[in-house]
Amino acid sequence: MIGDNLLTDNDFFEESLIINLYYLRSLRDYCTRIELSLPLIYEEARKKANELSKKCEGFLGEIVKLADNNIIDFFIESEIIVTKYTLDCELLTEKLFGIDIDTNLTEKELALKTGNVDPTSEMLLNMEKINTEALNLSQEFLEFANNLYEKTTNQESFTYYYNSLNIYMIEEIKTYVSALERLEQKTTTSPSYVIENEYWFNSFLLGIASYLRGEIDPIYVDTFKIANDFVQEYKNILDEYDNMTITIENQKNMTLNSLELARRFKKFLEDCINKLLKKELYFISAPITKDNALSAVNYFIYNLLKTEYISEDNL
Numbered sequence: 001m002i003g004d005n006l007l008t009d010n011d012f013f014e015e016s017l018i019i020n021l022y023y024l025r026s027l028r029d030y031c032t033r034i035e036l037s038l039p040l041i042y043e044e045a046r047k048k049a050n051e052l053s054k055k056c057e058g059f060l061g062e063i064v065k066l067a068d069n070n071i072i073d074f075f076i077e078s079e080i081i082v083t084k085y086t087l088d089c090e091l092l093t094e095k096l097f098g099i100d101i102d103t104n105l106t107e108k109e110l111a112l113k114t115g116n117v118d119p120t121s122e123m124l125l126n127m128e129k130i131n132t133e134a135l136n137l138s139q140e141f142l143e144f145a146n147n148l149y150e151k152t153t154n155q156e157s158f159t160y161y162y163n164s165l166n167i168y169m170i171e172e173i174k175t176y177v178s179a180l181e182r183l184e185q186k187t188t189t190s191p192s193y194v195i196e197n198e199y200w201f202n203s204f205l206l207g208i209a210s211y212l213r214g215e216i217d218p219i220y221v222d223t224f225k226i227a228n229d230f231v232q233e234y235k236n237i238l239d240e241y242d243n244m245t246i247t248i249e250n251q252k253n254m255t256l257n258s259l260e261l262a263r264r265f266k267k268f269l270e271d272c273i274n275k276l277l278k279k280e281l282y283f284i285s286a287p288i289t290k291d292n293a294l295s296a297v298n299y300f301i302y303n304l305l306k307t308e309y310i311s312e313d314n315l
Contacts (some may be wrong), residue, residue, distance in 0.1 A: 005060035028056035069115035
């Protein structure tokens with residue numbers, strides 16, 4: 001995904017903000033999910049997950065300071081770092097599981113002010129430092145998650161979620177590592193990145209739909225059926241990508257198809273979260289996992305709307 005051109009200071013700073021604000025929160029939520037899903041006998045692994053979660057919150061706090069008055073409207077409005085449900089989902093997770101989540105951080109993110117990106121030399125240096133530390137943290141998580149996957153596979157450990165979810169989490173954080181390594185070199189993305197990113201993210205959303213279907217109490221037949229329909233739709237769109245002849249027109253059509261499907265999936269996720277908060281749905285996972293899924297869909301939509309194939313009519 002690395003291109004030939006170098007990023008300007010402003011582009012480097014803006015991309016670093018966006019990538020870290022999204023992925024660090026996602027990584028925090030993954031660590032929290034692991035901590036909550038491990039039986040009490042795995043005390044060392046639970047402590048490690050909590051330690052990584054708190055490190056994420058620490059780095060996020062630094063990023064939020066740099067982002068204030070230096071983040072574009074479109075990014076904030078896209079509800080990528082926090083959604084209108086984030087705080088409520090965090091509070092409910094704290095209540096149900098008796099854990100401490102830094103909700104003050106969420107309130108600061110909700111209060112972020114937008115502005116033109118214009119970093120000082122000191123801000124650029126701070127960002128370079130955070131990127132390096134975030135890269136080390138991500139690699140530490142990958143080692144931890146891979147180890148957990150192997151132990152669960154070999155029946156040396158147990159988690160209250162599907163073991164394949166470890167792979168799902170690992171694959172997303174690998175994309176974070178790849179993005180941070182590119183930022184370290186301060187290079188732009190390659191021309192093939194658009195197609196590769198769309199395919200990967202559609203595959204990622206297939207995973208979200210699959211886990212959503214598996215985590216809902218099957219007594220809610222209608223919601224289960226809709227989730228199952230989305231699983232099939234995402235399988236279908238991936239088949240279309242696999243069989244697509246690459247032309248500008250075909251890629252434009254696939255981008256628009258991906259956008260239309262993601263928007264419908266977003267609406268479904270919002271409906272699920274609304275019903276969850278109103279005590280009308282029950283999932284066998286922490287409430288923050290559903291908000292994390294919504295943020296992921298929002299992030300994909302945000303990236304799709306930035307492509308050259310999307311006109312103002314699609315905004």
